[in-house]
Amino acid sequence: MTHTLVLASQSPRRQELLAQIGYVFSCEPANINEDIKENENAVDYVQRLAIEKAQATYHSIGAPQNNDVVVLGSDTSVVYNHCILGKPANLDECITQLQMLSGQTHQVLTSIAAVNLDKVLSKVVTTEVTFKTLTLDEITRYWHTGEPQDKAGSYGIQGIAGQFVTNITGSYSAVVGLPLFETAQLLSKFGVNTPIQLISKENI
Template identity: 50%
Template sequence: MEPLFYLASASPRRRELLALLEQPFELVLPDVEERRRPGETAVDYVQRLARDKAQAGAALAPRPLPVLAGDTIVVVDGEVLEKPEGRAHGLAMLRRLSGRSHQVMTAMALAWNGRCEGVLVTTEVTFRPMTEAEMARYWDSGEPADKAGGYGIQGLGGRFVARIDGSYSAVVGLPLVETEALLRSCGVLSA
């Protein structure tokens, strides 16, 4: 079956979630620097990264199909928690998240014919208190090393999540309902 669009992402989690929409797509893998600009708000940052990835993917796409891309960040006390830079940094992140709430922002962007439309989903996630030993074991599992905020809700990190208000799939990396609506509103999927 011919693809309807491209996904500009190396994330296996995004691919798995997007496959749940049961629409054919192919991958394109642009290289976009993920660096926050001075004075850039968390909302502006995550939306810009999604747009940049979609537009860079469109420039690489072998066929003139729409390109979908996304980015996910974790925000606590107004600070963006990127991927951990090592064990000490990862454990410091987990300490900040322990026993409290934070926001997970996922932006999706669709680029086609020189246009780019997007959607932003913010979900409130509350962690139960964690012990130092739990945090150390979790870090040593290897799971948090490449994840925004230093955890993965869909894996071992899910056991620390006491509550979410919003979209579970957005926390994983692709808001299903909103992404499907974006694809429909831009004419990629039929109603």
């Protein structure tokens, strides 16, 4: 059976990562409320958002009455000392966030969720990232590159900020926005396979 895969995101980074491992898909961004609920921890937050994004897109495309359509949602949060760091609204917020991360190890939580007519499955991937000590001048100059403005935690590891990272434990692609191994494993449970997975099954 051929399945239609829909990515519930307009993130160029997630699109590039999903295409990188051979998936063919369309994009239909989800419009949901991303506010943190009272007493909601970071794991629950990213998991809820990934599921809600996938479900919102599934319904926005007409809630197909068969299992031919699978929607993939994802959400990424940068967490330091149990505090979720969102996208900075201005230079001051960027400075505050990056000074928190300077010389420290923080967590990046990325959740993926897949939805079809019958089921919803999700997984949260945690990666630890350690930064070198940053000066105020470095942070200010980084802000003016334009890169931090739309990034959770005020940085993009795949860009200029890659030079800040002294160590990473876990999935690099999850920090960018989509954990490749876990995504392929999750989608295979819906019968949505990469070309490599298809070849492997055919050769068995």
